[in-house]
Amino acid sequence: MAEYRITGLSSDVIGELIAEVGPLWHEQHQARLTARSRRRAVGAGAKHRFVFVDRLLATLVSLRHGTTHDVLACWFGVDRSTITRAIGEVRPLLAQRGCTVAPGIRLRTLVEVIEHLGADGRTGIIDGTEIRVRRPAAGRKDRDKFVSGKTKQNAVKSMVVTDAEGRVLFCSPVRPGSCADITQARQLGLAQLLADGPFMEILADAGYQGMGAQTGGRVMTPPHRSHLVRGAARTATQGALLTAHPRRARHRTPEELASSRPAPWRREHMSDIVQAVAGLLSHQQTATLSRGFRG
Incomplete structure (x- = not known):
C-alpha cells in the first residue's frame, strides 16, 4: 500500500506525514473521547485494530485513485464504515497542512x-x-x-x-x-x-x-x-x-x-479533497527537488 505507484508519494514523504499528522489525529481523537460523558475511563475498552498508519494509507489511496470504501475495507480487513470514518478524520488534517515550498x-x-x-x-x-x-x-x-x-x-x-x-x-x-x-x-x-x-x-x-x-x-x-x-x-x-x-x-x-x-x-467534501491533493503534491515536489527522488 505504501508503493509509490499507489500513493504517488515517496516513502520519505509518507514517513514525514506519519510524524506530522499522527500526533494531530491522536490529539483530535482524545479530545473527542473526553468531550462526552463516559461510563469507562479514557483508554479503557477495545483497542484500535485499524492503526493510524493504515488510516493514512487508506486516505492517500482514496485521494489518488478514488477507490471505493468497500474495496479499501477488503484490502485492510475492516468494515466499510471504519474506512469512511477514518478518511473523514484524516482528510481534513491533510487539507489544513497547506502547500510546501521548502522543507519546513x-x-x-x-x-x-x-x-x-x-x-x-x-x-x-x-x-x-x-x-x-x-x-x-x-x-x-x-x-x-x-x-x-x-x-x-x-x-x-x-x-x-x-x-x-x-x-x-x-x-x-x-x-x-x-x-x-x-x-x-x-x-x-x-x-x-x-x-x-x-x-x-x-x-x-x-x-x-x-x-x-x-x-x-x-x-x-x-x-x-x-x-x-x-x-x-x-x-x-x-x-x-x-x-x-x-x-x-x-x-x-x-x-x-x-x-x-x-x-x-x-460535493461537501470537495474543498478538503482538492486542498489535500494540492498539499500532498507540493510536498512531493519539494522532496523531489531537495533530495533528487527519482520515483
Missing part, C-alpha cells in the same frame, strides 16, 4: 503566497480548475448553480496558484461551477492583496481579463481579441501573453478528478 516552510493563505512571491520578485501563475460532480437532486433550489458556463456540465471550481516552474503554492476551497474565474479571485481577495502588495507579475488566462487594471498591471492576461488588429504583426509581449495560458497551474488531481466522469466524492 508552508503557505496556507493567499497573504502568505503574495509575500512569498513578492519577496524575490517571482512570477506567479493563477488558473481555475473545474472538477465535474454529480447533478444535485431534482427540486433543490440550488440545482442550477453548479452548471459551468465553460463546460456546460455540473462542476465545482478551485483557483490554483503556482510559481513559474509550476510548483503549487495555493489551492482555494471550491465554489460552484457557475462562478466565473475572475469572480472567485475577487471573492478570495486576490485583487486587493496584489494592489496593496509588492510589484510582481502574475500570469493568467483570458478568464481574468480586467484584473490587470485593478492590480496596477500585476496581473497579465492575453489582450482582448477586439484589441488586436487583424493581419497586423503582434508585439513580442502580445505573443507571449497569448501563448502563456497557465496549463502548469493545473495541479495533478487524481484520475477521477481529471476525467470526464463525475467525481466519486460528495
